[in-house]
Amino acid sequence: MQYPEPIAKLIDSYMKLPGIGSKTATRLAFYTIDMPKEDVGDFAKSLMAAKNDLHYCSICGNITEDDPCDICRDKNRDQSTIIVVEQPKDVMALEKMNDYHGLYHVLHGVLSPMEGLGPDDINIKSLILRLQKTPVKEVIVATNATPEGEATAMYISRLIKPAGIRVTRLAHGLSVGSDIEYADEMTLLKAVEGRQEM
Amino acid sequence: MQYPEPIAKLIDSYMKLPGIGSKTATRLAFYTIDMPKEDVGDFAKSLMAAKNDLHYCSICGNITEDDPCDICRDKNRDQSTIIVVEQPKDVMALEKMNDYHGLYHVLHGVLSPMEGLGPDDINIKSLILRLQKTPVKEVIVATNATPEGEATAMYISRLIKPAGIRVTRLAHGLSVGSDIEYADEMTLLKAVEGRQEM
Numbered sequence: 093m094q095y096p097e098p099i100a101k102l103i104d105s106y107m108k109l110p111g112i113g114s115k116t117a118t119r120l121a122f123y124t125i126d127m128p129k130e131d132v133g134d135f136a137k138s139l140m141a142a143k144n145d146l147h148y149c150s151i152c153g154n155i156t157e158d159d160p161c162d163i164c165r166d167k168n169r170d171q172s173t174i175i176v177v178e179q180p181k182d183v184m185a186l187e188k189m190n191d192y193h194g195l196y197h198v199l200h201g202v203l204s205p206m207e208g209l210g211p212d213d214i215n216i217k218s219l220i221l222r223l224q225k226t227p228v229k230e231v232i233v234a235t236n237a238t239p240e241g242e243a244t245a246m247y248i249s250r251l252i253k254p255a256g257i258r259v260t261r262l263a264h265g266l267s268v269g270s271d272i273e274y275a276d277e278m279t280l281l282k283a284v285e286g287r288q289e290m
Numbered sequence: 291m292q293y294p295e296p297i298a299k300l301i302d303s304y305m306k307l308p309g310i311g312s313k314t315a316t317r318l319a320f321y322t323i324d325m326p327k328e329d330v331g332d333f334a335k336s337l338m339a340a341k342n343d344l345h346y347c348s349i350c351g352n353i354t355e356d357d358p359c360d361i362c363r364d365k366n367r368d369q370s371t372i373i374v375v376e377q378p379k380d381v382m383a384l385e386k387m388n389d390y391h392g393l394y395h396v397l398h399g400v401l402s403p404m405e406g407l408g409p410d411d412i413n414i415k416s417l418i419l420r421l422q423k424t425p426v427k428e429v430i431v432a433t434n435a436t437p438e439g440e441a442t443a444m445y446i447s448r449l450i451k452p453a454g455i456r457v458t459r460l461a462h463g464l465s466v467g468s469d470i471e472y473a474d475e476m477t478l479l480k481a482v483e484g485r486q487e488m
Contacts, residue, residue, distance in 0.1 A: 095353075095382060096353060096354055098336065098343045098344050098355065101340070105329075105332060105337075108333070109318055110317070116309075119308070120307055121340060122353075122378065124337060124341065125341065125344055125353065131306055132337055132341040133338070133341075134299075134303060135303040136333075136334035136335075136337045136338050137334075138299040138302070139300060139322060139330055139334045140330065141296040141299065141300070142323055142330075143323065143330040143331075146296050146297060146323055155294060155297065155323065156294055157294045179320070
């Protein structure tokens with residue numbers, strides 16, 4: 093005996109999401125049936141809206157409803173600094189600081205020979221073209237502190253530096269509020285290397 | 291800075307699902323944007339279909355597109371035996387045995403004083419009415435082997451037995467293929483109590 097077709101299809105749909113296997117998908121599908129009808133309707137609508145109304149900004153690659161995005165259109169922002177990040181989520185994280193008023197560039201990935209991702213598979217070309225068109229003083233590379241993120245940062249730095257643009261990388265060190273006891277060796281090493289006068 | 295509205299709404303929708311917090315919801319929402327358009331369309335459609343086309347069978351409470359459900363309409367099935375389960379998923383699990391040809395009754399929950407769930411909150415009344423209308427020889431109580439499941443089984447047994455209907459409970463014991471070494475004490479105790487001649 094099979095599940096009735098509507099629920100079998102819904103289970104299949106949930107299983108297409110990352111990290112959701114058949115057991116979780118089944119649980120979510122049965123939960124959906126018991127949800128208020130308007131919540132399910134909202135869910136279906138928001139799925140379609142997110143897919144249809146959102147685009148990538150043609151300048152920075154960030155996710156946006158309008159093109160160019162709010163940040164690229166804002167002439168009050170410092171046009172001479174660009175932070176390079178891996179994902180749109182990283183832009184949100186950095187904006188939460190409320191302290192940076194420059195621009196962004198979203199790579200949508202990192203160089204990863206293991207996954208067959210080369211320079212043409214991420215938004216590097218559009219960054220170079222952008223730097224050729226507009227006068228930028230500093231590029232801050234804020235890729236993740238992973239081997240792939242470091243390699244990507246190094247690659248971008250080598251491409252941009254010859255043009256006389258300052259290229260910097262976010263500092264590595266201890267998280268604020270963290271215990272030295274629980275820090276890993278690599279982080280401690282970076283924290284010692286990057287020590288500052290006080 | 292906030293996420294663009296379509297993605298913020300989608301994150302909210304994902305967060306209404308059980309076990310999905312804001313981090314996972316954000317991850318799923320960004321993943322959804324990168325999914326093929328037709329997959330997202332199918333997902334939205336299957337959500338609506340599951341909510342609109344599925345109902346609970348008016349006889350047994352199982353989930354179904356047609357009322358009564360396939361099992362209740364099947365006159366070839368043994369009409370004199372009913373297995374009582376907690377959830378529609380349990381019906382599917384028992385049907386996979388391919389060895390039981392009687393009927394089912396889905397309680398949609400268990401008695402749980404902690405959660406304020408009494409006999410009126412689960413499908414017990416419809417079970418009693420069903421037993422008064424149709425001649426049933428045996429009711430097999432297949433609620434889960436949890437304290438709530440056991441209490442519910444006991445409650446149902448006390449209600450039904452006076453009517454002269456045989457009430458049985460699924461056997462407790464070792465799972466097939468399991469190691470005694472890893473079995474918990476309660477399971478071992480039940481396995482010894484329920485030992486059989488060989």
